[in-house]
Amino acid sequence: MATQAECEVFINQIAPLCVKYAEAYGYKNVSGAIGMACLESGYGLSRLAAEFHNYFGMKCGTKWTGASVNMRTMEEYTPGTLTPISDNFRVYDDMESGVRGYYEFLELARYRNVREQDTPEAYLSEIKTAGYATSSTYVQDVLAVVAAHNLTEWDKYMTGQENAATGQQDAQKGGYNMYSRQKVVDYANSQVGKKESDGSYKSIIDTYNTLPTDQLPRKTRMQYGWAWCACFWSAIAVALKYLAIMPIEISCYYLIEAAKKLKVWQENDAYIPAPGDAVLYDWDDSGQGDNTGNPDHVGAVTYVNTASGYMVVTEGNYGNAVKKRTISLNGRYIRGFITPKYDDSAIAEPDKTGGKSISEVAHEVIAGQWGNGAARKRDLTAAGYDYDAVQSEVNRILNGSAETAKNENSTDQAQPTARKVTATCYAHKFDGGVAGTYITTANLYCRNDAGTNKKALCLIPEGTKVQCYGYYNVSGGVKWLYIQFVMDGTQYTGFSSAAYLKKA
Incomplete structure (x- = not known):
């Protein structure tokens, strides 16, 4: 039996996907479907759910052409009498395809009236009448789950009443986005400054560890003192309840493996990322061809400027703190990228605000955040910065460490190379x-x-x-x-x- 924590984790993973596809297929109620997933899959712990990503107990039927697995189940053909049978069940690649498969299954003609039901009671009654389940108490059982977890709160996402996940309405859809790039960027940047020296970084570890041990990758709780760059990325996913689209791990190697399972791994290190993606590094990159070495570090991409050729990455455990790194696109040491499947890819331009150090603003200038020429000077001055001081720091960062010739023979091309x-x-x-x-x-x-x-x-x-x-x-x-x-x-x-x- 699932613990309360396991129930909450499962609901927070599957409910946003149910909302996404319920809206896509034109349904008016979603709490009934979420309740069905909880009941049918044992909150994701059943073998059919955990191994084969079938969360709704869907059998193959005559029209299914995909992968299948034969399993034992119980049917109540006669009220009060359970009959054990073996049957073939549909198999899916991941949680999202399993949820999408449920709504594709409901496209069968006999379920056509389910789409119009706007309460969980009506939704479940119609789906039972159409022959989805044989249990005589199916509707009552699912409604008990709906009530136990207050799942009708998720119906508000369908009607535009509330947006607990992102707080932003999508006017074009008339509903709400569930997975937002901007939320990831904002959360990552809100952690900047946390560090080991004052213990503030521990809140990142604690956030990750709010997941029950059985839900943690490899059932391993993060410990203070361990390298925590991967934990930083994972804590963002946990805090935002984005586990359905963002892989989590406390090891960079296993984080890539988790991304592959979610089908969000981008091997090409020449890929141009978007804010909200993650970039992994290999400090032993030879610079020859595509980097396929062991990853050493990871961070969340929070700004990209293709014109300037730079991206800004917010990283945990960067010098024992959360800091920003400005690096070239398709530069050396890039191992690859994690590219979560966001619903909302809108990204706001960074605010051009005052009060930052000259060094911080200079790095923003280099990354392209303040534009060029007269526009840059105007905006920096309007924000209260000394333009000449900022430009001097930019020049120092870019050119200050450049080697210069020692004498008139310095560039003799016949000289030996050391x-x-x-x-x-x-x-x-x-x-x-x-x-x-x-x-x-x-x-x-x-x-x-x-x-x-x-x-x-x-x-x-x-x-x-x-x-x-x-x-x-x-x-x-x-x-x-x-x-x-x-x-x-x-x-x-x-x-x-x-x-x-x-x-x-």
Whole structure:
């Protein structure tokens, strides 16, 4: 028998999916269906539910062409007399397909009147009359579940009366979105600043551990002192009750495996994510081909700017705290992405507010959140920032650590190479016509990717010979050649603007 905690976890997983598909198929009541799922599946603990994702006890019938499993069950063909039988039951891939399958099953002609019933009593009476169940007390049994868990609260999602899950009405649907990218972004960012040194990070661990042990992956409770980046992502899912779409784990490796089971894993590390996705890293990435190594870290993507080529990731256990990281799209170390299936993908632009440190605002500028040129200066000034101070910090972050030539012989390309420095971003384009030897026409930064907003590896002196093998990226309509050269015994490979390079 399911514990109260197990009942609540199951309801919070399956109810949003029932609402989603009840609305999609035009039903007026959903609490009856949620109650049926609870009763038929033993709150998700029955073998048919746990292994085969059939939460409504649906048999195959003559029209089912999918996978099936033969199981024993009891039928009450004569009131008061239970008859044991074996029959074939429908098999589904996951919880969502199981719920969708239920509403597809109700498309059979004999259930056509169920759609119009707007109370659980009428809904269940009609479904019983149509022959869904043989139990003589089926309606009363399901209604007892509905009452025990106050499931009629979920009917409000169908009528637009209330939105306990997201608080935002979807005017186009006339109902409410259940799974919102914005809610994930907001929750992740609300945790920024929590850290180990003052113990505030423990609330993240505690949130994850609110799930009963039997519902935790591998039945393992998170402990203080363990690496907690995966727990941070998982705690967001637990707090928002998004377990149906967001995989949870306290191990990055097992988090990927859980994402695969939910069919929300994106292996391609060149994928452009959206806010609300998760990015996993492999710090041992060789930079050759698609990264398939063991993951070391994970964070929630909270901002993406394809024009600037950056994303912002809010991460737990980043320097023993919740912090934001600004990284290049399709950069090195990206292992892959988790891409939950949200109902609501709307994302608001970050607020351009005052009161932040110069360093924090400078990182936002680099990520593209404050625009460019005169618009950037206007908005920064309007928010109360010293534009020159912010721009100076931007330049320090991007160019301050760039190596410079030590003497006039620094760029002799015949010198021996003692070490290598290579951009962590990849060149995406190739044109044999741009391959060749070039000479810099000015002192020129070699950067980690295309664009003046990318970190500089070094400053190349004017007149230096560099080699391009035909690869390049584009930023602002300008080609940035992927070049290679030697300076002070170091072989550099990175990007420089073609505007300051001429063929030798």
